[in-house]
Amino acid sequence: xxxxxxxxxxxxxxxxxxxxxxxxxxxxxxxxxxxxxxxxxxxxxxxxxxxxxxxxxxxxxxxxxxxxxxxxxxxxxxxxxxxxxxxxxxxxxxxxxxxxxxxxxxxxxxx
Amino acid sequence: xxxxxxxxxxxxxxxxxxxxxxxxxxxxxxxxxxxxxxxxxxxxxxxxxxxxxxxxxxxxxxxxxxxxxxxxxxxxxxxxxxxxxxxxxxxxxxxxxxxxxxxxxxxxxxxxxxxxxxxxxxxxxxxxxxxxxxxxxxxxxxxxxxxxxxxxxxxxxxxxxxxxxxxxxxxxxxxxxxxxxxxxxxxxxxxxxxxxxxxxxxxxxxxxxxxxxxxxxxxxxxxxxxxxxxxxxxxxxxxxxxxxxxxxxxxxxxxxxxxxxxxxxxxxxxxxxxxxxxxxxxxxxxxxx
Numbered sequence: 513x514x515x516x517x518x519x520x521x522x523x524x525x526x527x528x529x530x531x532x533x534x535x536x537x538x539x540x541x542x543x544x545x546x547x548x549x550x551x552x553x554x555x556x557x558x559x560x561x562x563x564x565x566x567x568x569x570x571x572x573x574x575x576x577x578x579x580x581x582x583x584x585x586x587x588x589x590x591x592x593x594x595x596x597x598x599x600x601x602x603x604x605x606x607x608x609x610x611x612x613x614x615x616x617x618x619x620x621x622x623x
Numbered sequence: 624x625x626x627x628x629x630x631x632x633x634x635x636x637x638x639x640x641x642x643x644x645x646x647x648x649x650x651x652x653x654x655x656x657x658x659x660x661x662x663x664x665x666x667x668x669x670x671x672x673x674x675x676x677x678x679x680x681x682x683x684x685x686x687x688x689x690x691x692x693x694x695x696x697x698x699x700x701x702x703x704x705x706x707x708x709x710x711x712x713x714x715x716x717x718x719x720x721x722x723x724x725x726x727x728x729x730x731x732x733x734x735x736x737x738x739x740x741x742x743x744x745x746x747x748x749x750x751x752x753x754x755x756x757x758x759x760x761x762x763x764x765x766x767x768x769x770x771x772x773x774x775x776x777x778x779x780x781x782x783x784x785x786x787x788x789x790x791x792x793x794x795x796x797x798x799x800x801x802x803x804x805x806x807x808x809x810x811x812x813x814x815x816x817x818x819x820x821x822x823x824x825x826x827x828x829x830x831x832x833x834x835x836x837x838x839x840x841x842x843x844x845x846x847x848x849x850x851x852x853x854x855x856x857x858x859x860x861x862x863x864x865x866x867x868x869x870x871x872x873x874x875x876x877x878x879x880x881x882x883x884x885x886x887x888x889x890x891x892x893x894x895x896x897x898x899x900x901x902x903x904x905x906x907x908x909x910x911x912x
Binding site for chain 1: 847
């Protein structure tokens, strides 16, 4: 067992997840490949969305992979940071939007 | 990310030591098979030499730039320059073997004192000539100012290095202020007819990644370079070629120091493209460097 939960080398083993359940893994990778290929959005645009989402879900493997992909695709440092801010703003906004529920509840139970 | 193996792979610039480092990677990583194995797995045979179509000649390692990725370790302090006697021998070989295309590179090939003479001799032989230009050489003193006109007068095809369409990434790789000078250099080439419709003067750009990652698709980058260089600077060119950095010399040193060596080699191996390899077999088979 590793001494840490995350090991950068494990990113290379992502393709091995089919070892324990091949059918699902094959379906996932086929779908994954289709999602990231050019459609109504370009592959480049999708890589920036993936970078922002990677931060929101706080996946170090995804951050590693999609930072490289975004640099490779020509995004500047400031563009990548702005994308992360967009993700952070949605996450922060989602938290704050739930405060309406708290406020409603406070009003419901208050004299 | 630090590479735990960099400690045992100390960089030494002599070719033998570099080869040892490159061979070592197949032992260290179980994800790096030999190139020959990749070819066999794809049903391809080893590359065989064909008739010589291209002779690429390095006129010397003297250069006005000292780029971080340079695979020939060129720079302003370098003294290795191809002498006139060797150039004459090259001409003889070109004549005898009827080689149709000569690709001149360096360093900055224009800094070889016999560069213009050599181009003139190739013209007399009616050879197609490509010059690999770093774009900033035009501004290194009066004797280089007229190079764009010299290229045009001799019908040279220009292949110009431009790592990126922004100053930060270009300067980080090639030195402070290089991007701005490169833009000026490209404008001079455009003014002399290069990259202009129906001029017949080809201006091709070369992109290479500014770090331990591989190039994005050539089509994507060419579209972006064309759009951005024209909109921001009014620059036009014919084609953009994307290449990846060779893990040798200065770039190998960088990979080892930054701990990216093993990961970079694995990326390279994973990017093996049997279609490109099949194509390289026929094109590289006709080249002598």
